[in-house]
Amino acid sequence: MDNAGYCSESFHSLQSGTSDEDMVEIAGATLDFSSTDDVPPLDRDCSSGYSAHGGGGGVLNGGTKLMDLLDEPVPGVGTYEDFNTIDWVREKSKDRDRHREISSKSKESTWALLHSISDAFSGWLLMLLIGLMSGALAGGIDISAHWMTDLKEGVCLNGFWFNHEHCCWTSNETTFQERDSCPQWKSWAELIMGTTEGAFAYIVNYLMYICWALLFSFLAVSLVRAFAPYACGSGIPEIKTILSGFIIRGARGLLLWQHLCHLFTKYRKNEAKRREVLSAAAAVGVSVAFGAPIGGVLFSLEEVSYYFPLKTLWRSFFAALVAAFTLRSINPFGNSRLVLFYVEFHSPWHLLELVPFILLGIFGGLWGAFFIRANIAWCRLRKTTRLGHYPVLEVLVVTAVTAVLAFPNDYTRTSTSELISELFNDCSLLDSSKLCDYVNANASKSSNELPDRLAGHNVYTAMWQLALALVFKMLITVVTFGMKVPSGLFIPSMAVGAIAGRLLGVGMEQLAFHHHDWDIFKGWCSPGADCITPGLYAMVGAAACLGGVTRMTVSLVVIMFELTGGLEYIVPLMAAAMTSKWVADALGREGIYEAHIRLNGYPFLEAKEEFSHKTLAMDVMRPRRSDPPLSVLTQDSLTVEDVETLIAETSYSGFPVVVSHESQRLVGFVLRRDLIISIENARMRQDGIVSTSRIFFTEYTPPQPPSSPSPLKLRGIMDLSPFTVTDHTAMEIVVDIFRKLGLRQCLVTHNGRLLGIITKKDILKHMAQMANRDPDSILFN
């Protein structure tokens, strides 16, 4: 237990000693990678390095040029090591080469044609599989979560596998309102002692509640430790980082999708294509978790994804459709609805109500800013103190405290989803909730009309309990988000907002009831009619709080109205989301996910924040003025030994190739990893390659004197089109290029001569420095 580090620590420990430059681990990793499980199978046919750069020659040409004696390219060239950043441009051209090769071959035989067709449809097929599996998984999770929540309070005599609602359905066709009197469902006290009365029965129920909570949380934390050792919290910060191009092979939570990807060559071999699939999977995940297909797609677009072309949008859309369809077929809520909290309000809102809605927006913004600061402070405490060494214990202690505090309050004892559902719903005459205990002044009215909304005694009790629940939820969420269990953020945030909104809504309602002669209520709230819908306030509050924490706008509103069906209330929802975003942004620019990314030091280049400093490329590039000159290779004057010495002496992850040291005119760029693999391979398998062999990056190798050892031609592994900027380029443009093209590094020139290099990490460090943060907080490459 005490050996398990927290997610970020586990990463850190893998990187022993960070250097200023991009550092790669050499020993071991280059040779034994094919035997480990986490590395994708070798690329045997088409990943020999850069594509379409070989002057008209494709990849295979490059490969044959590279080694005259071998008819297959060097395995491993063009792959990545763990905890490194991928080069999007390179990955994308690799895929387009593959595609072109398959299409050109497709004319040769029927088999090749079939291969080409299946390749073209593999993306959609993969989406179909992802959709089906996500839908089925979500259905299963919905059903079992429901069952487990109810198990904390009691058990069904007809079969322990029924939840409270199904138990009562089976026994008798009772309505929802009579579920408390269903005879087949026994609370634990009833089952053990035969009674539900008295303090002792209460204590039995209380203890059983705590025991089950502890058992379930122990199960959860064990599952996480087994299958997703790096996961903490919602995992969205990690997904964001992975999608931006960072490689975390240990993220086993994604293993399911990664295995699916391995079914198809196109995705097995390409880190960029795989990220497209993950973007779509993230969309589907949110879609099915909330029953909001479009909202999920937009969430992935607005919040999670880094590179989201229209094609991915369409595929995500398709996968979300399949998942929604699957979920609809499973029908976990038993009401033919996908929606978690379906509401139906009947009264329109009044324009003046925008004032309380905006107030809720301000509350949401304040809550978001507070939550982010408090949660980050708590997580930092966990990272820096001994607390972080006992993750399982922490989970169990927090569970115990939560269970002890939650049971006595009706509104925290049930699951949070049920609480939100109750808060969103409008009262009708049949509703048995305490929140709907209104004094029915006009009992003689026809049953279709709602009573006057004078609050009864129970409403005031409920208000107190809700206020306590609000404080409880606010504090507990700060602690739970980021623990070693996949505790989300959406539902707790929405609960906080829904409670606050309902409180304000009931307040407004009573104000209007008691003072319907006030000018603001006149002509709108006539006596006897209800003019204010407290459930709507709860919905708006939930949107505001979720928005304050995540800073979503469009996707938030879409999720909210997909969740509730409250399409008529789009203006209130938008107003609250916008206000909450403004208020929260004014108090701190970062949303919760960005804050966690920064806390963990992931190399993530934020696309939202504008780079507004006036520095130039020359201020950021390496080498600095006082540094030794850039380590470069020359295109035709180095021997194998020279290169091996350079590799041993430096730790750079790549080297520019120039015409000559004097001219410093740039020819291309070679990655360290590719260079090491190619030289080792050539030494092992190619005749006549010795330490004194000359290495040529040129297109044509000049004839060698007969006595000299045979030359090593390495043009095939060289990137002939490295990105360059001039030293006078403004950093804002450089940052823009890195973001939009997904670069890993960029070379800097002055008047056509090579001057230096800028890597993604250099940019992140520079940005940290400009924002007066510690540049060494950026870890990994």
Added chain:
Amino acid sequence: MDNAGYCSESFHSLQSGTSDEDMVEIAGATLDFSSTDDVPPLDRDCSSGYSAHGGGGGVLNGGTKLMDLLDEPVPGVGTYEDFNTIDWVREKSKDRDRHREISSKSKESTWALLHSISDAFSGWLLMLLIGLMSGALAGGIDISAHWMTDLKEGVCLNGFWFNHEHCCWTSNETTFQERDSCPQWKSWAELIMGTTEGAFAYIVNYLMYICWALLFSFLAVSLVRAFAPYACGSGIPEIKTILSGFIIRGARGLLLWQHLCHLFTKYRKNEAKRREVLSAAAAVGVSVAFGAPIGGVLFSLEEVSYYFPLKTLWRSFFAALVAAFTLRSINPFGNSRLVLFYVEFHSPWHLLELVPFILLGIFGGLWGAFFIRANIAWCRLRKTTRLGHYPVLEVLVVTAVTAVLAFPNDYTRTSTSELISELFNDCSLLDSSKLCDYVNANASKSSNELPDRLAGHNVYTAMWQLALALVFKMLITVVTFGMKVPSGLFIPSMAVGAIAGRLLGVGMEQLAFHHHDWDIFKGWCSPGADCITPGLYAMVGAAACLGGVTRMTVSLVVIMFELTGGLEYIVPLMAAAMTSKWVADALGREGIYEAHIRLNGYPFLEAKEEFSHKTLAMDVMRPRRSDPPLSVLTQDSLTVEDVETLIAETSYSGFPVVVSHESQRLVGFVLRRDLIISIENARMRQDGIVSTSRIFFTEYTPPQPPSSPSPLKLRGIMDLSPFTVTDHTAMEIVVDIFRKLGLRQCLVTHNGRLLGIITKKDILKHMAQMANRDPDSILFN
């Protein structure tokens, strides 16, 4: 009338003689541009050229360096001519420079601080104005369109300014169903002849209908000719092109927004910032036109915009919120709803119904593909024959034909929105529509239950009329889209789909009624219950047809459920949208907007289509192998006369600057326009600048011999960070760079030496060539 060319022809006539290279007009344009109305006011303080490139010096520094004697930069440097493409990178850095300057000044005085604050909020303020104005405009348009539609059939005696519905409200509190019997509303025959009976009355009504239709269309076409001379059809192709960076100053339809932009310095001076505003305005336009705030924002994101950063998303969202709020306050439909076609269905859909829904998707895809081909063929006919010379006559003839054909059929006589609304709605017992004439077999049933759905005689009549209306709508839409009136595409396409869907829906319903013992209907369609909702089929059909034409997915579904409130039917809508997109894409890759852009030869680099050819930058760049070498400037060896000769002899819109002709090492890039303006200005205002003056692009000017004329320093107008790629760069990467960064041109190097140049137009021509299209179909620069 006959002088008015069609939209694209008007553009063509402006460009007299296209050359192979990027061509600019020199004479006149450079001097008199300040006197024309369409060019934004001069940049007097901060647009002297490139920003942050001056080696640490800002724009003003560059300005003072540029001319020692003048304390302000040359007016006009850094602006664009009409029908040219902007450079996004340059525009964005100009704006960031402005921003930095204002923020750094803000510490100096309270006034500067206020200026800085107002500048920071000007974007949001502009969005507020746009939202308010769009909402108000849309409200006005909704009300007057309603009124004008009704005026074609009759008039209100209480006041001619009431429409049919309001007229009857005023006279009596009748329900919608009794509107036909409202005494205050007189049809034209009734008013003129005192009767509605008989053939003659019918003819009077018929003639009045045609007259009003002609009058309204004449009004429309006159308004268009006065305010939007280039507009044709929906204008979305033009907006797409403008948003991608092309300058069409004559697009006066956008003048309103352009004037709004002029209120704020930030937007007045910057083409890129102005396009951000236009993106948002496009979002708001769709939002208010359909009462779909989120759908509009997504439409702008998925379909219209080229560059849509998250900041623009939030601003569009805010503007759409304000507009929706304004529209809600105006309440044009009188029902507190934003929604155009609100529906409420009560029965859930069955999984088996997905089969007809997918059939509707296929129909929508086929219709989309047919429509695009037919419409483009018609528009090409209009462009190439004399038809195009009589736009007003064409509009009037089409109107007359439409009116003559439309009047006899009940389903084409009313406005298309009303038709769609009727088709979407489910029948209830009260509904007086012919479509709802079901034989009530179980009349003894309680009134809450729906009758058996055996179709009566009127339903069959309605089916025939609808089938005729379908054919009519399909043919007429092909002709009307692209005419000289702003005729949209959304409503007609939706109408086509809604008719087809309703027909299929009624068919399914009768099938289920007559054969409810079939296996597929068993357990789902019990006799006496209605299991099929024809209105839902109409809704799904509408989505499918709109999707087939525009190829939208996510935004389509969001618009559909914002239009109808039918959130429960998200899976049917998604399935239809996806099928329709697949089918239509299989028959032709382009959506209607892209097809029109290509028809008009606009320089639009499509972001959706992947470039899949294997060419390299060296295959596309100019000069080609047989061409004369690239025209370049050297940094310190040319005289003013040399440069003037070069400008006179070539028509390139810019010149690379190199160290020397021998080395060809790249220093920077100068735009022709900036060069001309700077030299003219220096000759006029700067002492000692004569034809033999040396021009220096270097940072330090070497001391000149005393006898020689004073040197002209032009480093300030040079772009010190031109984009470069190597000659071996794959074109797919180059295209990606152009798209994502919004470049206008890119220089090509080999081993550090300058080789050639690639412009956006070169890329478009190359793409046309690779697709076996005529490369000369790409017009403009």
